[in-house]
Amino acid sequence: MKVKKKKGLEFCVQLDPARKQKLQKKLFDWYVIHQRELPWRKVKDPYSVWISEVMLQQTQVQTVIPYYLRFLKSFPTIGHLAKANLQHLLRVWAGLGYYSRARNLRQAARKIIQDHNGRFPESYEGVLALPGIGRYTAGAISSIAFNQRYPALDGNAARVLTRLFKLRGDPKSAGLHALLWKCAQELIPQSNPGDFNQALMELGATLCSPRRPACLRCPWQAECLARKEGIQELLPEKRTSLVAEKSQWAVAVIFHNQRVLIVRRTEGKLLRDFWEFPGGEFNEVGNLKSALAKKIWRDFGLRVRLRNRLTTIKHAITKRRITLLVYQAELKTSMLKVPHTQTVRWVRLDELKKYPFASASSQVVKALKSMIC
Ligand code: SF4
Secondary structure: OOOOOOHHHHHHHHOOHHHHHHHHHHHHHHHHHHHHOHHHHOOHHHHHHHHHHHHHHOOOHHHHHHHHHHHHHHHHOHHHHHOOOOOHHHHHHHOOOOOOHHHHHHHHHHHHHHHHHOOOOOOOHHHHHOOOOHHHHHHHHHHHHOOOOOOOOOHHHHHHHHHHHHOOOOOOOHHHHHHHHHHHHHOOOOOOHHHHHHHHHHHHOOOOOOOOOOOOHHOOOOOOOHHHHHOHHOOOOOOOOOEEEEEEEEEEEEOOOOOOOOEOOOOOOOOOOOOOOOEEEEOOOOOOHHHHHOOOOOOOOOOOOEEEEEEEEEEOOOOEEEEEEEEOOOOOOOOOOOOOOOOEEEEEHHHHOOOOOOOOOOOOOOHHHHOOO
């Protein structure tokens, strides 16, 4: 079914006050009763709001909850975060993904100490100037913590508005993206803008789902233009889906004197400073084990004998679908000198928990632990 062309645009940017108030009231009434109980909803201090909002980017609510609680326990204030040891910070963040978020948090905390005497900046511009904070996060912090009238448009809120105003096109395209922000700005009330933003996102997260939105329970069912035409499931209009790129990786867990070799990533932005097992990407190689052994010789000067496969891990990063093959290995010759540096370490299995491992490598660690338990 094709969506019929019809104007919905002016409907959203030129809402008459009575209609706007009606929409706001209905949403608030619904939110008061139906909002989920989430730990960050109990607080309004900018630090906690900031941490929760950064964690919630690209990550599901249920995944975030334990990380959020653990993070605030480890770094209860901006001062603690500014002084955080990077390895400790990455360990607390490990598994949550998009690790530049953790680095940016620390960098921003340092900027707050340096430029704002340790007090979270109250102006929207001041918030937006912090490392790692974009328009969405600045809007969320300004509205929730400082009661300022700025919108916070995440994917859930954007989906609701697209349907409410029956807006066609790709919400990520420049034109529609800008229009959605305008609509969100237009709708936001003078009082309780933070609750309004959260209510809009909550509606998208709980009722106005991508497939089969629960319109019969929606507070905006009478106003929703997409629903009126029965096209709610056709909006937002889908982008051409990206073709997933497949990639094969292999690592070796090299055992020596009851220790295993781990290495710290020192290059590139992705996963820098996390620890992993030696190996790399091997696409279209004839003999994978031999290619892996050669790489370990080239990288570390170690001759290894690869044994059986310990486990296979499937992992996805954005549009990459990664298959990680994990081999058990041993040294062919005993080493004259055991390297133990800032980037290469031999550690006992019970010491692995002291090191930050990103998602795929932490699954290797889990597999190793289950071997010894
Ligand atoms: S009526 Fe349905 S499609 Fe429209 S906003 Fe509500 S849940 Fe979404």
